[in-house]
Amino acid sequence: MILTYEQLQENEYKKINEELEHKDTLDVIKWAYESFGDNLVYSCSFGAEGMVLIDLISKVKKDAQIVFLDTNFHFKETYDLIDQVKSKYPSLKIELAKPELTPEEQVEKYGDKLWERQPDACCQIRKLAPLQRELDKYDAWFSGLRREQSPTRANTQFVNQDHRFKSIKVCPLIHWTEEEIWMYIRLHKLPYNELHDKRYPSIGCEYCTKPVAEGEDPRSGRWANSEKTECGLHVNGSGI
Template identity: 40%
Template sequence: MVALISKTELKDLAIAAGDELEGASALEILTWTDEHFGSSWAVASSMADAVVPSLAAKVRPGVDILFLDTGYHFAETLGTRDAIAATLPVTIRTLKPAQTVDEQDVSFGKRLYERNPDQCCALRKVMPLRKALKDYDAWVSGLRRDEAASRATVKVVDWDDGRGMVKINPIAAWTQDDVDRYIAENGVLVNPLLSDGYGSVGCGPCTRRIAPGEDARAGRWAGSSKVECGIH
Protein backbone atom coordinates (compact mmCIF):
# COMPACT_ATOMS: atom_id res chain seq x y z
CA MET A 1 0.00 0.00 0.00
CA VAL A 2 2.70 2.49 1.03
CA ALA A 3 4.55 2.19 -2.26
CA LEU A 4 1.40 3.22 -4.12
CA ILE A 5 0.68 6.49 -2.32
CA SER A 6 2.47 9.82 -2.29
CA LYS A 7 4.31 11.40 0.63
CA THR A 8 1.46 13.87 0.97
CA GLU A 9 -1.09 11.05 1.25
CA LEU A 10 1.16 9.23 3.70
CA LYS A 11 1.45 12.35 5.83
CA ASP A 12 -2.34 12.77 5.78
CA LEU A 13 -2.71 9.14 6.85
CA ALA A 14 -0.34 9.66 9.79
CA ILE A 15 -2.00 12.85 10.98
CA ALA A 16 -5.48 11.29 10.78
CA ALA A 17 -4.31 8.19 12.63
CA GLY A 18 -2.80 10.35 15.35
CA ASP A 19 -6.30 11.56 16.17
CA GLU A 20 -8.21 8.35 15.47
CA LEU A 21 -5.90 6.14 17.54
CA GLU A 22 -5.68 8.43 20.56
CA GLY A 23 -6.96 6.32 23.43
CA ALA A 24 -6.21 3.01 21.65
CA SER A 25 -4.03 0.44 23.37
CA ALA A 26 -0.36 0.08 22.47
CA LEU A 27 -1.09 -3.25 20.80
CA GLU A 28 -3.93 -1.73 18.78
CA ILE A 29 -1.62 1.06 17.62
CA LEU A 30 1.08 -1.41 16.62
CA THR A 31 -1.48 -3.62 14.88
CA TRP A 32 -2.54 -0.58 12.83
CA THR A 33 1.16 -0.05 12.03
CA ASP A 34 1.60 -3.61 10.83
CA GLU A 35 -1.60 -3.57 8.78
CA HIS A 36 -0.44 -0.46 6.91
CA PHE A 37 3.30 -1.09 6.59
CA GLY A 38 3.81 -4.85 6.71
CA SER A 39 7.49 -5.61 7.19
CA SER A 40 8.49 -2.02 6.40
CA TRP A 41 8.57 -0.73 9.98
CA ALA A 42 11.12 -0.99 12.75
CA VAL A 43 11.53 -0.11 16.41
CA ALA A 44 14.30 2.19 17.64
CA SER A 45 15.34 1.19 21.16
CA SER A 46 17.84 2.66 23.62
CA MET A 47 17.79 -0.63 25.56
CA ALA A 48 16.57 1.01 28.76
CA ASP A 49 14.02 -1.80 28.78
CA ALA A 50 12.31 -4.23 26.42
CA VAL A 51 8.79 -2.83 26.75
CA VAL A 52 8.31 -1.63 23.17
CA PRO A 53 10.32 -4.49 21.59
CA SER A 54 8.13 -6.90 23.57
CA LEU A 55 4.92 -5.25 22.37
CA ALA A 56 6.15 -5.10 18.78
CA ALA A 57 7.13 -8.77 18.81
CA LYS A 58 3.58 -9.72 19.77
CA VAL A 59 2.33 -8.04 16.60
CA ARG A 60 5.17 -9.01 14.24
CA PRO A 61 7.55 -11.75 15.49
CA GLY A 62 11.02 -11.10 14.12
CA VAL A 63 10.47 -7.34 13.90
CA ASP A 64 13.63 -5.28 13.42
CA ILE A 65 14.89 -3.51 16.54
CA LEU A 66 17.37 -0.72 15.79
CA PHE A 67 20.04 -0.07 18.42
CA LEU A 68 22.52 2.78 18.10
CA ASP A 69 25.89 1.57 19.34
CA THR A 70 27.58 4.93 19.90
CA GLY A 71 30.79 3.49 21.31
CA TYR A 72 30.06 5.22 24.61
CA HIS A 73 27.45 2.90 26.08
CA PHE A 74 27.49 1.40 29.56
CA ALA A 75 28.31 -2.31 29.65
CA GLU A 76 24.87 -2.85 31.17
CA THR A 77 23.20 -1.37 28.10
CA LEU A 78 25.08 -3.65 25.73
CA GLY A 79 24.23 -6.57 28.02
CA THR A 80 20.55 -5.64 27.90
CA ARG A 81 20.69 -5.58 24.09
CA ASP A 82 22.22 -9.05 24.03
CA ALA A 83 19.70 -10.41 26.53
CA ILE A 84 16.78 -9.04 24.50
CA ALA A 85 18.21 -10.61 21.35
CA ALA A 86 18.47 -13.95 23.13
CA THR A 87 15.02 -13.99 24.74
CA LEU A 88 12.59 -12.16 22.43
CA PRO A 89 11.51 -13.10 18.88
CA VAL A 90 13.06 -9.95 17.39
CA THR A 91 15.88 -9.10 15.00
CA ILE A 92 18.40 -6.72 16.54
CA ARG A 93 20.13 -4.41 14.08
CA THR A 94 23.10 -2.73 15.74
CA LEU A 95 23.87 0.57 14.02
CA LYS A 96 27.33 2.10 14.22
CA PRO A 97 28.57 5.61 13.38
CA ALA A 98 30.79 6.20 10.36
CA GLN A 99 33.79 6.71 12.67
CA THR A 100 34.95 4.87 15.77
CA VAL A 101 35.45 6.94 18.91
CA ASP A 102 39.20 7.03 18.27
CA GLU A 103 38.68 8.16 14.67
CA GLN A 104 36.28 10.85 15.80
CA ASP A 105 38.84 12.02 18.38
CA VAL A 106 41.37 12.48 15.59
CA SER A 107 38.91 14.39 13.40
CA PHE A 108 37.24 16.57 16.03
CA GLY A 109 39.36 16.34 19.15
CA LYS A 110 38.81 14.27 22.28
CA ARG A 111 35.68 14.58 24.41
CA LEU A 112 33.57 16.16 21.69
CA TYR A 113 30.58 15.29 23.87
CA GLU A 114 31.78 17.92 26.38
CA ARG A 115 32.55 20.68 23.89
CA ASN A 116 29.76 20.15 21.38
CA PRO A 117 27.27 17.50 22.53
CA ASP A 118 24.87 18.31 19.69
CA GLN A 119 27.53 17.51 17.10
CA CYS A 120 28.54 14.35 18.93
CA CYS A 121 24.92 13.14 19.02
CA ALA A 122 24.49 14.03 15.36
CA LEU A 123 27.52 11.99 14.35
CA ARG A 124 26.94 9.01 16.61
CA LYS A 125 23.13 8.81 16.75
CA VAL A 126 21.19 10.98 14.34
CA MET A 127 23.11 10.21 11.15
CA PRO A 128 23.35 6.42 11.64
CA LEU A 129 19.63 6.22 12.43
CA ARG A 130 18.71 8.38 9.45
CA LYS A 131 20.71 6.06 7.18
CA ALA A 132 19.10 2.91 8.60
CA LEU A 133 15.55 4.28 8.45
CA LYS A 134 15.80 4.63 4.68
CA ASP A 135 15.03 0.89 4.62
CA TYR A 136 11.57 1.45 6.13
CA ASP A 137 8.37 3.44 5.67
CA ALA A 138 7.61 3.87 9.39
CA TRP A 139 9.44 3.69 12.69
CA VAL A 140 8.40 3.14 16.28
CA SER A 141 9.79 4.78 19.40
CA GLY A 142 9.17 4.49 23.14
CA LEU A 143 8.54 8.19 23.72
CA ARG A 144 6.16 8.99 26.59
CA ARG A 145 4.47 12.27 27.39
CA ASP A 146 5.23 12.05 31.10
CA GLU A 147 9.00 11.78 30.62
CA ALA A 148 9.73 15.47 30.11
CA ALA A 149 8.08 18.76 29.21
CA SER A 150 9.61 18.52 25.72
CA ARG A 151 7.57 15.34 25.13
CA ALA A 152 4.23 16.45 26.58
CA THR A 153 2.51 16.80 23.20
CA VAL A 154 3.76 13.59 21.58
CA LYS A 155 1.07 11.90 19.45
CA VAL A 156 0.60 8.15 19.20
CA VAL A 157 1.02 8.41 15.41
CA ASP A 158 2.69 11.36 13.76
CA TRP A 159 4.50 12.49 10.65
CA ASP A 160 8.29 12.64 10.87
CA ASP A 161 8.77 15.59 8.57
CA GLY A 162 12.56 15.54 8.72
CA ARG A 163 12.74 11.96 7.47
CA GLY A 164 9.58 11.96 5.36
CA MET A 165 8.05 8.93 7.08
CA VAL A 166 5.48 7.89 9.66
CA LYS A 167 6.49 7.78 13.31
CA ILE A 168 4.58 5.71 15.85
CA ASN A 169 4.74 6.24 19.62
CA PRO A 170 2.53 3.42 20.95
CA ILE A 171 3.15 4.10 24.65
CA ALA A 172 3.01 7.91 24.41
CA ALA A 173 0.07 8.03 26.83
CA TRP A 174 1.54 5.56 29.32
CA THR A 175 2.66 6.67 32.76
CA GLN A 176 5.60 5.23 34.66
CA ASP A 177 3.09 3.16 36.62
CA ASP A 178 1.79 1.70 33.34
CA VAL A 179 5.35 0.81 32.33
CA ASP A 180 6.11 -0.77 35.70
CA ARG A 181 2.89 -2.78 35.59
CA TYR A 182 3.59 -4.09 32.07
CA ILE A 183 7.13 -5.04 33.07
CA ALA A 184 5.93 -6.91 36.16
CA GLU A 185 3.06 -8.70 34.42
CA ASN A 186 5.11 -9.76 31.40
CA GLY A 187 8.53 -10.39 32.90
CA VAL A 188 10.10 -7.77 30.66
CA LEU A 189 13.86 -7.24 30.71
CA VAL A 190 15.04 -3.94 32.21
CA ASN A 191 18.46 -2.31 32.05
CA PRO A 192 19.96 -2.81 35.54
CA LEU A 193 21.09 0.83 35.58
CA LEU A 194 17.45 1.84 36.20
CA SER A 195 17.74 0.09 39.57
CA ASP A 196 21.02 1.82 40.31
CA GLY A 197 19.93 5.44 40.49
CA TYR A 198 19.61 6.24 36.80
CA GLY A 199 16.27 7.62 35.61
CA SER A 200 17.13 7.46 31.91
CA VAL A 201 19.95 5.64 30.14
CA GLY A 202 22.14 7.23 27.50
CA CYS A 203 25.85 7.34 26.73
CA GLY A 204 28.15 6.89 29.71
CA PRO A 205 29.94 10.25 29.60
CA CYS A 206 26.67 12.20 29.32
CA THR A 207 24.50 10.34 31.84
CA ARG A 208 24.49 10.53 35.62
CA ARG A 209 22.34 9.20 38.43
CA ILE A 210 19.42 11.38 39.47
CA ALA A 211 18.62 12.76 42.91
CA PRO A 212 15.31 12.02 44.68
CA GLY A 213 12.55 14.17 43.21
CA GLU A 214 14.43 14.97 40.00
CA ASP A 215 12.88 14.48 36.57
CA ALA A 216 13.70 11.06 35.12
CA ARG A 217 15.76 12.69 32.37
CA ALA A 218 17.58 15.14 34.64
CA GLY A 219 20.67 12.95 34.46
CA ARG A 220 21.03 13.37 30.72
CA TRP A 221 23.49 16.10 29.67
CA ALA A 222 23.32 17.46 33.23
CA GLY A 223 24.60 21.00 33.60
CA SER A 224 23.73 21.96 30.03
CA SER A 225 20.62 23.21 28.26
CA LYS A 226 20.50 20.09 26.08
CA VAL A 227 17.46 17.89 26.68
CA GLU A 228 17.24 15.70 23.53
CA CYS A 229 19.79 13.92 21.38
CA GLY A 230 18.15 15.03 18.13
CA ILE A 231 16.66 11.70 17.10
CA HIS A 232 13.15 12.84 18.02
Protein backbone atom coordinates in the same frame (compact mmCIF):
# COMPACT_ATOMS: atom_id res chain seq x y z
CA MET B 1 -2.44 -0.41 1.97
CA ILE B 2 1.23 0.46 2.48
CA LEU B 3 1.67 4.10 3.49
CA THR B 4 4.71 6.33 2.90
CA TYR B 5 5.84 9.73 4.19
CA GLU B 6 5.39 11.23 0.71
CA GLN B 7 1.81 9.97 0.42
CA LEU B 8 0.46 11.14 3.76
CA GLN B 9 -0.64 14.76 3.98
CA GLU B 10 -0.74 16.70 7.24
CA ASN B 11 -4.54 16.54 7.54
CA GLU B 12 -4.42 12.75 7.13
CA TYR B 13 -2.33 12.38 10.29
CA LYS B 14 -5.14 14.05 12.22
CA LYS B 15 -7.69 11.67 10.73
CA ILE B 16 -5.56 8.61 11.51
CA ASN B 17 -5.02 9.72 15.10
CA GLU B 18 -8.73 10.35 15.56
CA GLU B 19 -9.39 6.79 14.38
CA LEU B 20 -6.77 5.40 16.78
CA GLU B 21 -7.69 7.68 19.68
CA HIS B 22 -9.58 5.07 21.69
CA LYS B 23 -7.50 2.07 20.59
CA ASP B 24 -5.11 0.32 22.96
CA THR B 25 -1.37 -0.08 22.45
CA LEU B 26 -1.56 -3.46 20.75
CA ASP B 27 -4.16 -2.12 18.33
CA VAL B 28 -1.80 0.73 17.38
CA ILE B 29 1.04 -1.73 16.81
CA LYS B 30 -1.20 -3.95 14.69
CA TRP B 31 -2.35 -0.90 12.69
CA ALA B 32 1.29 0.03 12.08
CA TYR B 33 2.23 -3.38 10.65
CA GLU B 34 -0.93 -3.49 8.57
CA SER B 35 -0.06 -0.03 7.20
CA PHE B 36 3.70 -0.41 6.67
CA GLY B 37 4.43 -4.13 6.61
CA ASP B 38 8.14 -4.89 6.63
CA ASN B 39 8.92 -1.22 5.92
CA LEU B 40 8.69 -0.54 9.65
CA VAL B 41 11.55 -0.55 12.17
CA TYR B 42 11.75 0.03 15.91
CA SER B 43 14.62 2.33 16.91
CA CYS B 44 15.15 1.09 20.45
CA SER B 45 17.40 2.48 23.19
CA PHE B 46 16.64 -0.50 25.48
CA GLY B 47 15.35 1.69 28.28
CA ALA B 48 12.36 0.67 30.40
CA GLU B 49 9.90 1.79 27.72
CA GLY B 50 11.92 -0.15 25.19
CA MET B 51 11.49 -3.39 27.07
CA VAL B 52 7.73 -2.95 27.21
CA LEU B 53 7.47 -2.05 23.54
CA ILE B 54 9.73 -4.93 22.47
CA ASP B 55 7.52 -7.37 24.36
CA LEU B 56 4.32 -5.94 22.85
CA ILE B 57 5.79 -5.82 19.33
CA SER B 58 6.87 -9.46 19.65
CA LYS B 59 3.25 -10.44 20.26
CA VAL B 60 2.27 -8.93 16.91
CA LYS B 61 5.36 -9.65 14.81
CA LYS B 62 7.87 -12.14 16.20
CA ASP B 63 10.51 -11.31 13.58
CA ALA B 64 10.21 -7.52 13.87
CA GLN B 65 13.16 -5.39 12.80
CA ILE B 66 14.83 -3.51 15.69
CA VAL B 67 17.78 -1.15 15.45
CA PHE B 68 19.96 0.08 18.31
CA LEU B 69 22.17 3.13 17.76
CA ASP B 70 25.47 1.77 19.01
CA THR B 71 27.52 4.90 19.66
CA ASN B 72 30.38 2.75 21.07
CA PHE B 73 29.94 4.80 24.24
CA HIS B 74 27.16 2.88 25.99
CA PHE B 75 27.32 1.34 29.44
CA LYS B 76 28.34 -2.31 29.75
CA GLU B 77 24.96 -2.92 31.40
CA THR B 78 23.21 -1.76 28.22
CA TYR B 79 25.14 -4.19 26.03
CA ASP B 80 24.47 -6.97 28.54
CA LEU B 81 20.74 -6.23 28.35
CA ILE B 82 20.77 -6.45 24.55
CA ASP B 83 22.29 -9.93 24.85
CA GLN B 84 19.48 -10.90 27.26
CA VAL B 85 16.85 -9.61 24.84
CA LYS B 86 18.38 -11.57 21.95
CA SER B 87 18.17 -14.70 24.08
CA LYS B 88 14.57 -14.08 25.22
CA TYR B 89 13.29 -13.10 21.75
CA PRO B 90 15.42 -15.14 19.31
CA SER B 91 13.23 -14.36 16.30
CA LEU B 92 13.63 -10.59 16.55
CA LYS B 93 16.04 -9.06 14.05
CA ILE B 94 18.19 -6.80 16.23
CA GLU B 95 20.80 -4.73 14.45
CA LEU B 96 23.43 -2.53 16.09
CA ALA B 97 23.96 0.51 13.87
CA LYS B 98 27.36 2.11 14.33
CA PRO B 99 28.66 5.56 13.31
CA GLU B 100 30.93 5.91 10.31
CA LEU B 101 33.74 7.09 12.61
CA THR B 102 35.23 4.87 15.27
CA PRO B 103 35.91 6.57 18.62
CA GLU B 104 39.58 6.78 17.66
CA GLU B 105 38.79 8.35 14.28
CA GLN B 106 36.51 10.87 15.95
CA VAL B 107 39.30 11.92 18.33
CA GLU B 108 41.70 12.25 15.41
CA LYS B 109 39.27 14.40 13.42
CA TYR B 110 37.54 16.46 16.15
CA GLY B 111 39.73 16.16 19.23
CA ASP B 112 39.22 14.36 22.51
CA LYS B 113 35.96 14.38 24.51
CA LEU B 114 33.80 15.97 21.82
CA TRP B 115 30.75 15.14 23.96
CA GLU B 116 31.94 17.67 26.53
CA ARG B 117 32.93 20.45 24.15
CA GLN B 118 30.26 20.06 21.46
CA PRO B 119 27.60 17.55 22.60
CA ASP B 120 25.32 18.35 19.65
CA ALA B 121 28.12 17.54 17.20
CA CYS B 122 28.85 14.28 19.00
CA CYS B 123 25.16 13.26 18.87
CA GLN B 124 25.03 14.17 15.17
CA ILE B 125 27.97 11.91 14.38
CA ARG B 126 27.12 9.00 16.62
CA LYS B 127 23.29 9.03 16.72
CA LEU B 128 21.54 11.22 14.18
CA ALA B 129 23.57 10.29 11.11
CA PRO B 130 23.39 6.53 11.82
CA LEU B 131 19.63 6.73 12.43
CA GLN B 132 19.14 8.65 9.19
CA ARG B 133 20.96 5.88 7.30
CA GLU B 134 18.75 3.26 8.94
CA LEU B 135 15.45 5.10 8.46
CA ASP B 136 16.24 5.64 4.79
CA LYS B 137 15.62 1.89 4.42
CA TYR B 138 12.08 2.09 5.85
CA ASP B 139 8.84 4.04 5.49
CA ALA B 140 8.09 4.32 9.21
CA TRP B 141 9.56 3.75 12.65
CA PHE B 142 8.41 2.98 16.16
CA SER B 143 9.46 5.11 19.12
CA GLY B 144 8.83 4.55 22.82
CA LEU B 145 8.07 8.22 23.58
CA ARG B 146 5.58 8.93 26.34
CA ARG B 147 3.82 12.26 26.83
CA GLU B 148 4.64 12.58 30.52
CA GLN B 149 8.40 12.24 29.95
CA SER B 150 9.03 15.92 29.24
CA PRO B 151 7.28 19.11 28.03
CA THR B 152 8.79 18.62 24.55
CA ARG B 153 6.96 15.28 24.27
CA ALA B 154 3.60 16.35 25.68
CA ASN B 155 1.96 16.74 22.25
CA THR B 156 3.21 13.47 20.77
CA GLN B 157 0.51 11.58 18.85
CA PHE B 158 0.23 7.89 18.02
CA VAL B 159 1.22 8.69 14.43
CA ASN B 160 3.51 11.64 13.73
CA GLN B 161 4.86 13.39 10.66
CA ASP B 162 8.62 13.26 11.18
CA HIS B 163 10.09 16.14 9.21
CA ARG B 164 13.66 15.58 10.39
CA PHE B 165 13.96 12.08 9.01
CA LYS B 166 11.29 12.36 6.28
CA SER B 167 9.52 9.42 7.87
CA ILE B 168 6.40 8.46 9.81
CA LYS B 169 6.94 7.99 13.54
CA VAL B 170 4.57 5.71 15.44
CA CYS B 171 4.49 6.06 19.24
CA PRO B 172 2.25 3.39 20.80
CA LEU B 173 3.10 4.25 24.43
CA ILE B 174 2.12 7.93 24.53
CA HIS B 175 -0.52 7.46 27.26
CA TRP B 176 1.51 5.17 29.51
CA THR B 177 2.75 6.46 32.86
CA GLU B 178 6.10 5.50 34.37
CA GLU B 179 4.24 3.50 37.01
CA GLU B 180 2.43 1.52 34.31
CA ILE B 181 5.72 0.85 32.48
CA TRP B 182 7.25 -0.67 35.60
CA MET B 183 4.08 -2.57 36.51
CA TYR B 184 4.22 -4.23 33.09
CA ILE B 185 7.92 -5.05 33.41
CA ARG B 186 7.43 -6.67 36.81
CA LEU B 187 4.20 -8.45 35.89
CA HIS B 188 5.75 -10.05 32.82
CA LYS B 189 9.19 -10.51 34.43
CA LEU B 190 10.95 -8.67 31.62
CA PRO B 191 14.70 -8.08 31.69
CA TYR B 192 15.73 -4.46 32.12
CA ASN B 193 18.88 -2.39 32.49
CA GLU B 194 20.13 -2.85 36.05
CA LEU B 195 21.25 0.79 36.07
CA HIS B 196 17.59 1.69 36.58
CA ASP B 197 18.00 0.31 40.11
CA LYS B 198 20.94 2.67 40.67
CA ARG B 199 19.06 5.95 40.09
CA TYR B 200 19.44 6.04 36.31
CA PRO B 201 15.84 6.54 35.07
CA SER B 202 16.99 7.60 31.58
CA ILE B 203 20.08 5.92 30.16
CA GLY B 204 22.15 7.08 27.22
CA CYS B 205 25.89 7.13 26.55
CA GLU B 206 28.17 6.48 29.52
CA TYR B 207 29.96 9.83 29.26
CA CYS B 208 26.72 11.86 29.16
CA THR B 209 24.52 10.07 31.70
CA LYS B 210 24.57 10.60 35.47
CA PRO B 211 22.41 9.22 38.30
CA VAL B 212 19.45 11.36 39.35
CA ALA B 213 18.72 12.43 42.91
CA GLU B 214 15.31 11.68 44.41
CA GLY B 215 12.76 14.29 43.36
CA GLU B 216 14.75 15.53 40.36
CA ASP B 217 13.49 15.46 36.78
CA PRO B 218 14.06 11.89 35.49
CA ARG B 219 15.90 13.27 32.45
CA SER B 220 18.13 15.62 34.44
CA GLY B 221 20.87 13.00 34.38
CA ARG B 222 21.18 13.25 30.61
CA TRP B 223 23.81 15.73 29.39
CA ALA B 224 24.26 16.89 32.99
CA ASN B 225 25.99 20.25 33.46
CA SER B 226 24.83 21.46 30.03
CA GLU B 227 21.67 23.04 28.59
CA LYS B 228 21.17 20.09 26.26
CA THR B 229 18.06 18.02 27.01
CA GLU B 230 17.56 15.97 23.83
CA CYS B 231 19.95 14.16 21.49
CA GLY B 232 17.91 15.46 18.55
CA LEU B 233 16.20 12.25 17.47
CA HIS B 234 12.80 13.54 18.58
CA VAL B 235 13.02 17.22 17.68
CA ASN B 236 11.92 17.86 14.12
CA GLY B 237 10.61 21.40 14.09
CA SER B 238 7.15 20.47 15.27
CA GLY B 239 8.05 19.78 18.88
CA ILE B 240 8.02 16.02 18.45
